[in-house]
Amino acid sequence: MSNEKSGSGRSMAIVAFFTLFMAVMTLNLIVFPACALTTMEVFGVDQTALTTLTSVTSVVGVFGGIIFGRMLDVKDVKKSITLYMAIGVVLFFVRAFIDSYVPVIVLTFLASLCVGICQIAGPKVIPTWFPPEKVGTAMSFLNAGAGIGSALGFAVGGILGIKNALLLVGVLYLLLLILWIAIGGEGPYKMEMPPMPDGEKSGSRPVYKSKNLWMIIIAFSMAVTSSQIVNSYMINAFVGKGLSPAGASAMGTVLNLSLLFGGFIMTAVLNSYKRFNPLLAVAMIGSAILILAGWFLPIGTITWVCVVLGGLFFGGSLGLCAGRIPLLPMTGDFGPESIGAASGFNETIKGIIAFVLPILVANALGTNFNGIFIVFAVCCVICTICGSVMVPELGEKGKLFQEMQKKG
Numbered sequence: 001m002s003n004e005k006s007g008s009g010r011s012m013a014i015v016a017f018f019t020l021f022m023a024v025m026t027l028n029l030i031v032f033p034a035c036a037l038t039t040m041e042v043f044g045v046d047q048t049a050l051t052t053l054t055s056v057t058s059v060v061g062v063f064g065g066i067i068f069g070r071m072l073d074v075k076d077v078k079k080s081i082t083l084y085m086a087i088g089v090v091l092f093f094v095r096a097f098i099d100s101y102v103p104v105i106v107l108t109f110l111a112s113l114c115v116g117i118c119q120i121a122g123p124k125v126i127p128t129w130f131p132p133e134k135v136g137t138a139m140s141f142l143n144a145g146a147g148i149g150s151a152l153g154f155a156v157g158g159i160l161g162i163k164n165a166l167l168l169v170g171v172l173y174l175l176l177l178i179l180w181i182a183i184g185g186e187g188p189y190k191m192e193m194p195p196m197p198d199g200e201k202s203g204s205r206p207v208y209k210s211k212n213l214w215m216i217i218i219a220f221s222m223a224v225t226s227s228q229i230v231n232s233y234m235i236n237a238f239v240g241k242g243l244s245p246a247g248a249s250a251m252g253t254v255l256n257l258s259l260l261f262g263g264f265i266m267t268a269v270l271n272s273y274k275r276f277n278p279l280l281a282v283a284m285i286g287s288a289i290l291i292l293a294g295w296f297l298p299i300g301t302i303t304w305v306c307v308v309l310g311g312l313f314f315g316g317s318l319g320l321c322a323g324r325i326p327l328l329p330m331t332g333d334f335g336p337e338s339i340g341a342a343s344g345f346n347e348t349i350k351g352i353i354a355f356v357l358p359i360l361v362a363n364a365l366g367t368n369f370n371g372i373f374i375v376f377a378v379c380c381v382i383c384t385i386c387g388s389v390m391v392p393e394l395g396e397k398g399k400l401f402q403e404m405q406k407k408g
Contacts, residue, residue: 010129010183010187011129011130011187013183014125014126014129014183014184014187015126015129015138015141015142017176017179017180017183017184018118018121018122018125018126018141018142018145019141019142019145019148020145020148020176020179021115021118021119021122021142021145021176022119022122022142022145022146022148022149023145023146023148023149023152024149024169024172024173024176025057025112025115025116025118025119025146025149026145026146026148026149026150026153027149027150027152027153027168027169027172028057028092028108028112028149028169029054029057029149029228030054030149030150030153030154030231030256031153031157031162031165031166031169032050032053032054032162033050033051033054033231033232033234033235034153034154034157034158034165034231034252035157035158035160035161035162035165036050036235036236037245038161038162039053039162042099042161042162042163043099043100043101043104043162044101045101047236047362047366047367048359048362048363048366049101050232051232051358051359051362052105052359052362053104053105053108054228054231054232054358055228055354055355055358055359056105056108056109056112056355057108057109057112059109059351059352059354059355060109060112060113060116060351061116061119061120061346061347061348061350061351061352061354062347062348062351062352062355063113063348063351064113064116064117064119064120064344064347064348064351065120065343065344065345065346065347065348065349065351066344066348067113067344068080068084068116068117068120068121068340068344069120069204069340069341069342069343069344069345069347069348070204070340070341070344071340072117072120072121072124072340072343072344073124073337073338073339073340073341077121077124077125077184077185077186078180078184078185078186080117080121081117081118081121081180081184082177082180082181082184084114084115084117085114085115085117085118085173085176085177085180086177087114088110088111088112088113088114088115088116088173089111089115089170089173089174089177091107091110091111091114092107092111092115092166092169092170092173093167093170094107095107095108095111095166095170096163096166096167096169096170115173116347118176118180119347120340120343120344120347121340121343122139122142122322122343123139123322123325123326123339123340123342123343123346124326124339124340124343125186125187126138126139126142126326127139127189127326127336127339128186128187128188128189128190129186129187129188129189130187130189131189132327132330132401132404133396133401135323135326135327136270136276136323136324136326136327136394136395136396137267137270137271137323139319139322139323139324139325139326140263140266140267140270140316140319140320140322140323141264141267141319142319142322142323145263146259146263146318148260150231150255150256150259150260151253151256151257151259151260153165153256154249154252154253154255154256155253156168157249158246158249204338204341204345206333206334206335206338207333207334207338207341207342207345208345209333210328210331210333210334210342211333212328212331212333212391212392213325213328213333213334213342213345213346214349215386215387215390215391216321216324216325216328216346216386216387216391217345217346217349217350218349218353218382218383218386218387219280219321219382219383219384219386219387219388219391220318220321220322220346220350220383220387221349221350221353221354222353222379222380222382222383222386223284223317223318223321223379223380223383223387224318224350224353224354225353225354225357225358225379226314226376226379226380226383227259227314227318228354228358229358229361229372229375229376229379230255230291230373230376231252231255231256232358232362233369233372234248234251234252234255235248235249235251235252236248236367237295237369237372237373238251238299240367240369241299241369242299243299251303251304251307254304254307254308254311255307255308255310255311256311257311258307258308258309258310258311258312258314258315259311259312259314259315260315261311261312261315262283262311262312262313262314262315262316263315263316263318263319264315265312265315265316266279266283266315266316266317266319266320267316267319269316270316270319270320270323270395273395273397274395274396274397275393275395275397275398276320276323276324276393276394276395276398277387277388277389277391277393277395278388279316279320280316280317280320280321280383280384280387280388281384281388281389282313283313283314283315283316283317283320284313284314284317284380284381284383284384284387284388285380285381285384286309286310286313286314287310287311287313287314287317287380288376288377288380288381289310289377290306290307290309290310290313291306291307291310291314291373291376291377292373292374292376292377293306294306294307294310295369295370295373296370296373314380317383320387321383321387324391324394325339325342325343325346326339327394327401328342328394330394330400330401330403330404331392331394331400361375
């Protein structure tokens with residue numbers, strides 16, 4: 001067995017690329033709320049407009065899923081990613097030098113759309129570099145990397161200011177493009193799982209009809225939305241509660257550092273426990289209880305403890321959702337050759353929900369921060385029901401995986 005096929009070397013570099021992409025993508029997502037004060041000053045916007053700036057990156061998935069999902073199943077993956085990332089990098093650099101609100105929204109959308117091909121390609125490419133029993137763990141690293149971007153955004157946002165932070169996003173995407181050109185491509189496990197007979201489960205239609213995919217998409221959407229809500233309001237909410245702007249910014253940094261470490265801790269636990277559903281339930285319910293406690297209890301040491309623990313619990317949720325999409329063919333809903341379409345469909349629906357819901361919440365609740373944190377907890381509960389109760393266990397110790405191994 002070659003080094004590439006054993007999961008070392010280039011395969012780990014591929015995981016590193018998509019993990020770092022998720023970090024930069026998340027930095028791009030939260031760069032505006034992380035620089036909330038300078039963003040509102042430079043662009044002359046209020047809290048609702050700030051939330052819109054934050055959410056516009058999420059709507060990218062609506063169009064990206066449609067454009068890139070099936071394309072990645074039938075086109076050369078390396079060339080496709082290289083082309084669209086190059087266009088996106090140029091647009092990000094242009095954005096960094098624009099001071100007008102509307103053009104920045106447009107450039108943020110277009111640039112994020114182009115590089116968003118990587119988000120859809122992750123579930124397509126990662127399984128080609130690992131055997132089936134390692135795919136879920138490898139995939140969980142991708143969204144664990146999102147914590148890096150969140151922590152980086154809140155750590156440097158106040159130091160750099162919005163203009164330099166936007167320039168940093170462009171530089172980081174350029175470095176990722178260079179890395180992809182050097183190591184990108186599909187691996188030796190491509191199409192390891194055999195396609196369904198007569199193509200009856202191939203193509204996009206079975207993907208759209210998959211109840212299990214729908215449940216994971218809803219769970220994933222609720223996890224992303226709840227993360228956006230708490231990050232969008234963290235600084236302003238705690239300033240309103242009595243913390244200084246510096247203290248509230250520090251709390252945002254602490255939360256996102258906790259998300260970062262929580263993601264990697266959950267990945268390690270998954271590698272040992274090998275079950276997705278119970279871990280997702282613990283992550284979501286635990287984070288809902290702790291973050292609510294951190295908000296409703298009087299500000300003090302307990303607040304910081306709850307925020308840290310809540311972040312650690314929540315940190316693994318995105319990876320636990322995303323890690324199962326490449327494993328869905330074992331349910332029989334569709335074949336492995338349709339994973340690109342499934343990933344794209346996930347991004348489309350998730351993008352709609354993650355864009356519309358925060359804006360509805362912002363307009364309905366305004367600065368009712370009690371309501372905001374309750375909505376966060378409700379999203380966590382919905383994620384738990386859809387992602388832990390309504391789908392079969394796809395982990396290595398689950399019944400479906402064991403049956404697949406017996407057949408294989």
